[in-house]
Ligand SMILES: *[C@@H]1O[C@H](CO)[C@@H](O)[C@H](O)[C@H]1NC(C)=O
Ligand SMILES: *[C@@H]1O[C@H](CO)[C@@H](O)[C@H](O)[C@H]1NC(C)=O
Ligand SMILES: *[C@@H]1O[C@H](CO)[C@@H](O)[C@H](O)[C@H]1NC(C)=O
């Protein structure tokens with residue numbers, strides 16, 4: 001089984017609207033702003049492109065969209081080539097309900113020694129159920145750490161994207177570190193970071209609310225990451241009562257599984273199928 005995933009990509013090719021809140025593409029406002037997109041009906045993922053054709057154009061055209069099915073065909077890199085640093089917050093950190101998501105705002109960085117790209121952390125947030133799947137199986141929860149590059153990339157593929165969006169955003173790169181979370185049964189089996197974050201989840205039951213988490217220490221989490229290949233066997237664990245409480249607040253926020261990396265965008269494909277139809 002695989003659980004720690006890392007997505008390094010240009011905004012336009014792979015980061016969906018739901019992931020990038022608090023980065024320069026989707027800036028955080030002083031008060032908690034409830035998302036205008038969602039997961040149901042016309043606010044849902046099939047219409048994200050329609051909700052904002054500028055910000056969300058990759059939803060319709062991108063061929064490296066998340067989430068995907070992870071299996072042995074997906075390339076891996078050694079975790080030791082990535083340095084992930086996150087500050088501890090002994091007094092807790094801000095925990096917000098955006099309506100689509102609950103997120104925690106902490107400072108951190110990620111350095112990719114292969115490319116030399118340095119990223120700073122925007123936030124981490126959660127999906128119930130998980131978005132990425134492993135060998136087609138799904139998990140009850142996924143945690144995403146969203147990073148934005150501190151410099152400007154000059155890669156030709158990124159420059160080409162400027163035709164469709166402004167130069168600054170296209171030149172930024174985003175990285176998402178993801179942990180899949182599995183249910184566990186024994187009392188106290190919930191991973192320490194998840195326990196500290198979710199002890200206050202009932203205080204932000206309504207979209208727009210914010211509170212503080214319990215004391216946060218990230219050493220165990222970053223050690224799991226650095227000691228593993230990037231697609232690794234390490235899962236995080238959450239007990240059933242905690243997961244049920246979290247699920248009541250987050251509700252359902254998983255985007256549909258996308259095509260294989262480099263394959264046709266599923267939305268584009270559906271549009272083509274409909275337009276090409278000659279029977280009506
Ligand atoms: C944030 O919310 C508070 C309380 O509702 C309000 O007094 C304040 O003006 C808001 N700040 C901004 C920047 O909107
Ligand atoms: C679309 O997104 C862009 C960039 O985030 C923003 O400036 C613009 O106001 C949005 N448009 C609508 C209609 O929400
Ligand atoms: C991996 O997943 C892809 C996409 O779902 C599928 O086409 C491929 O057959 C799978 N390969 C293996 C070895 O499971």
Ligand SMILES: *[C@@H]1O[C@H](CO)[C@@H](O)[C@H](O)[C@H]1NC(C)=O
Nearest residue numbers: 087089093094105106107108
């Ligand atoms: C993150 O770091 C910046 C710059 O040092 C600081 O202004 C900000 O308050 C920090 N935020 C958090 C959540 O620690």
Ligand SMILES: *[C@@H]1O[C@H](CO)[C@@H](O)[C@H](O)[C@H]1NC(C)=O
Nearest residue numbers: 269270271272273274275276
């Ligand atoms: C639809 O038609 C276009 C133009 O003829 C073609 O390129 C595309 O492959 C077709 N797509 C599908 C899904 O039939």
